[in-house]
Amino acid sequence: MTDPASTALRTDHYELTMLSSALRDGTAHRHCVFEVFTRRLPDGRRYGVVGGVERLLEAVENFRFDERVLESLERDRVCDRRTLEWLANFRFAGDIDGYPEGELYFPGSPLLTVSGTFAEAVLLETVVLSILNHDSAVVAAATRMASAANGRRLIEMGSRRTHEESAVASARAAYLAGFAATSNLLAGARYGIPTAGTSAHAFTMLHDSEREAFESQVAALGADTTLLVDTYDITEGIRTAVEVAGTDLGSVRIDSGDVGVLARQAREQLDSLGATGTRIVVSGDLDEFAIASLRAEPVDVYGVGTSLVTGSGYPTCGMVYKLAEVDGRPVVKRSSHKESRGGSKNALRRHKPTGTALEEVVHRNGPGIEPPEAGPHDRFVQLPLVRGGERLDNLPGLEDNRQRLRHALVSLPWEGLKLSAGEPAIPTVFENF
Amino acid sequence: MTDPASTALRTDHYELTMLSSALRDGTAHRHCVFEVFTRRLPDGRRYGVVGGVERLLEAVENFRFDERVLESLERDRVCDRRTLEWLANFRFAGDIDGYPEGELYFPGSPLLTVSGTFAEAVLLETVVLSILNHDSAVVAAATRMASAANGRRLIEMGSRRTHEESAVASARAAYLAGFAATSNLLAGARYGIPTAGTSAHAFTMLHDSEREAFESQVAALGADTTLLVDTYDITEGIRTAVEVAGTDLGSVRIDSGDVGVLARQAREQLDSLGATGTRIVVSGDLDEFAIASLRAEPVDVYGVGTSLVTGSGYPTCGMVYKLAEVDGRPVVKRSSHKESRGGSKNALRRHKPTGTALEEVVHRNGPGIEPPEAGPHDRFVQLPLVRGGERLDNLPGLEDNRQRLRHALVSLPWEGLKLSAGEPAIPTVFENF
Incomplete structure (x- = not known):
């Protein structure tokens, strides 16, 4: 039917209708930052574990609209001709930063940051979330079992x-x-x-x-x-x-x-x-x-x-893919009681001198923005993963990330490893918003 | 890596070690009947719905060990040379009967019956269960929502x-x-x-x-x-x-x-x-x-x-793939308290003259075995799906099975459609064992 390696149809219909409208009115080319995060962990879980990042990077590389994919979109009248022509040349050319696999996360952690035009970044929403929500749910359960x-x-x-x-x-x-x-x-x-x-x-x-x-x-x-x-x-x-x-x-x-x-x-x-x-x-x-x-x-x-x-x-995580910034300006949805913070973010994980994690400091990130001060035992959690559409060389592999998780668990306060229901092992705090 | 259409590696390691041993001692060629069933529905659910049968039949057709698959098995030392040679020519040549998609099922319903040599039937276990367990879990939830x-x-x-x-x-x-x-x-x-x-x-x-x-x-x-x-x-x-x-x-x-x-x-x-x-x-x-x-x-x-x-x-169903018959002789596992009935089976669904379902009569099936008597409103639930490895022509398609489910729901006693927790909508009874 379609090239099985192409991931371009692992997409919700609305991504392409949004793209059609945005190409027509010119906003498709605005520079956007989308971010993946979750508001909460599953009930009583004390930490989350990131899984699927390598699979995700592969899916982004294979996100191409070949002849057969385009034919199917045309036949099913998903989008107009202008959009089809644009898709024929599509290749993600933006940047991606994120938590590596095996990294722990907490409510509000900026798990993945996708920067690019609206057009190129919005298209990735469904496949990115499918992979992260599934793989992270399984790796979290598996980590509790291993523990x-x-x-x-x-x-x-x-x-x-x-x-x-x-x-x-x-x-x-x-x-x-x-x-x-x-x-x-x-x-x-x-x-x-x-x-x-x-x-x-x-x-x-x-x-x-x-x-x-x-x-x-x-x-x-x-x-x-x-x-x-x-x-x-x-x-x-x-x-x-x-x-x-x-x-x-x-x-x-x-x-x-x-x-x-x-x-x-x-x-x-x-x-x-x-x-x-x-x-x-x-x-x-x-x-x-x-x-x-x-x-x-x-x-x-x-x-x-x-x-x-x-x-x-908990077969899925509640991760969402939200627009955080348009042309350098933070944006937020405002209709509900949910607290939202616009703008591109990173996190600093603070630790005691003993190496025990203290808190997840989520902060604004970007040109001209002062990050929180990092002590000698602290570290910024995101890694650069993709630049200008190219996956960076020498990203950590499965074995590295297996070690990463092992070390991350050791850094948790002891009660963070309890299987019983409880609060997140470390609090998330928001700075410089 | 391997032909993406090939489903042969969607298999648990132990299928191939069992095959190796059985090829060596000659039992691989014994005629076996495996059956898929579930002992119980998810807590409080009143019916199950079969999903995935079409996908399953496709997976069986594509269950071939091509060059690359065989190389990977050899490299990973999964099985010996004799087994690899046997696999190179493998093609399922047995028979499959089963509940069609959109059919309701109950505890003990004989959802799928796979007949063939031990070698060819045992290999299908994992992929058959993956598809049925996943798709049936989703279709059951979806049916409750549609209802x-x-x-x-x-x-x-x-x-x-x-x-x-x-x-x-x-x-x-x-x-x-x-x-x-x-x-x-x-x-x-x-x-x-x-x-x-x-x-x-x-x-x-x-x-x-x-x-x-x-x-x-x-x-x-x-x-x-x-x-x-x-x-x-x-x-x-x-x-x-x-x-x-x-x-x-x-x-x-x-x-x-x-x-x-x-x-x-x-x-x-x-x-x-x-x-x-x-x-x-x-x-x-x-x-x-x-x-x-x-x-x-x-x-x-x-x-x-x-x-x-x-x-x-309930993201998965509890369906299992059990050996029920070897060379015409019923077999059962006997170690636990779980009640098991050997032998190949079918089910007769009995209805009142009004069309309301009454009971699921699970019974022995096969040459020389007298099935239960079917009244004018009753029907045998399994359909023949594969004969001699060939998928039968004119099997019902997705639209047919959508209608089948709609009709099947109408046949349930009214309390069977309640969303609240309860007993299965109709009882399963076992006859001629």
Whole structure:
């Protein structure tokens, strides 16, 4: 239908009608600053985590209206000929600054700043928000899970519970948050994320006996594999598993029942059989609270699915893409009770000398505007990402951003890492408005 | 990276390790029946709605391991050489039967039955579940909204709140449920769904005054357009809108505040200005409950975003893909308290002579098995979809399935359409097991 790499139709109809009108009256060429932020975190969450920035930059690069895209817009009468001609040559040529992936954010944080003509900046709204709202929701949930797992290994296995393409982005978000691997093969191929998995209950049921299934798996994958022991009776399953694989058996997986109790029994049984090095993998409807509640149990690996890919109760973030400045002049919407601050912004994150974060100082930014004073432990959070339409070289990659998140979490006041509902870990303050 | 049309990597790692083991021991060629079902509906929901079947059939057709896919599997050491060779020639050659899109379902309904060798059927698990779980979650929420809207026009505008590709599937699901249009241009191009949209607050703020913005929009799009009147003061906005566009103004849109109160005031004001034919569009965090609560207000069109694309609290369905039969013999997992019934199944939906649905009779299905007796008002719910790997001709299309859903809702007992939490609208009973 259309070039699958083109992201130009991942756009709301109204972007193009606004563009038509603005091209006609000349305002399309006014210089604008749009910004992405969220007024609040999901109920009780103490921090947000930025995800999707790399995907977003790729989407901006591929935001081109090729022949087929233009034909479809013409056929569906989305916009007039003048607009179609303008779109044929479209290439985003503005600037983008933003929070990198793995950075924490708080209510009002200026997550992304897009500067350019109205025409070029307004077109990006939908695709930018889709990517940030989705990926940040998943990475936030994944971060809470990684934090609850306290160093134990996590495997993402939620592909089947979300759209097949969201599944790939979710696997990437989970890896960013510290998950060790994903079940999703496309995430492995596309992003180089380690993939993992061995067998499902169906594999055991396919065979005439559990023993035959285990024998087959060990013959194919070696004794270091993970045997799924809860298809029939778990105690018998573990006994058979060790008989078949020997005490070098890699892991057993338990996917149902009260996994805490079962893990303890499994550990005792494995130890009594001499399989003291065999790990225990648990899966089945785990979320960050379940993971935390299993801390005292002898679990080595968590497999997490549904709750991860659905953002653990918050499948989207409330990020919006708002016009903040027109030709250097701050603009705001004024109809509602919502407090808004116009103008281009950055944030300074202040820290104590110990490195603990103190506050998120959101401030006006731009030529002739004095930023707040930064102490030796403070840092401005946005990075330049795109200049004149060109993605900057040497932007941090997935592994860098994985480290960034790890360090950012350490900088939070200790209560900021609690899973329970509470206030944002640090306050947002507004300066120089 | 890989052929974007190929769906073969939308697969969990363990499907391929199971395949490796099963090819090695010969069980890969056993004839299997897998089935998709869900044990329960989301809390308090009274019916489920099937979505995604057409997308699923397309995914099965495109489930091919091309050169690049095979290279990536080899590089990542996902499976052995024998398995790679087998995959190179893979093409699903089995049968699929299932509930068509727009069909209602209940706990235990046999939504999809995949028959073939273990090898070919097990590979489809992840992509089949991704599509059905996502699309059915959205279509169920959309159906509740359409039901609450009671004939008023609904526009889907949630693209920005979900992954950019889920957005397209969500727009399609909303249309299936009876929405009139979507904001998503790619859904328009790909599926022929009507698209809609005119302008955002940014367009008004871009201009030196609201009046100039309205004049520009009316000049470009005509008086029949929709003017967004709540950027500054709504009363002034409506007055300006009618002054600019005249009493032929198509619609005004209100996107914030207490939209019920504002709609009433807007109606009075529009009528007093002589714009009695101007419609009122409301948007902004609407869900099925908000839509229902606006029934008494003079609202003509609802724009729905976040709650639609996130399944209104239930972003995924709990559908699973279970092995039900091996070489004609029913199989079940037995480790947990979950009640399972092996064997291939169909459902008979029984109705009263008035056409009201009575019960979902889930029953064993297959050669030599006597199905339950069907009365003149009853029907077997599954349709044949694929035979010998070939998608059947003349399967119902999106428009047919839209009608199917409309009729199916009429067949529910009246309390089945209530938005409040309750039991499934009809009971599921199991016969001939």
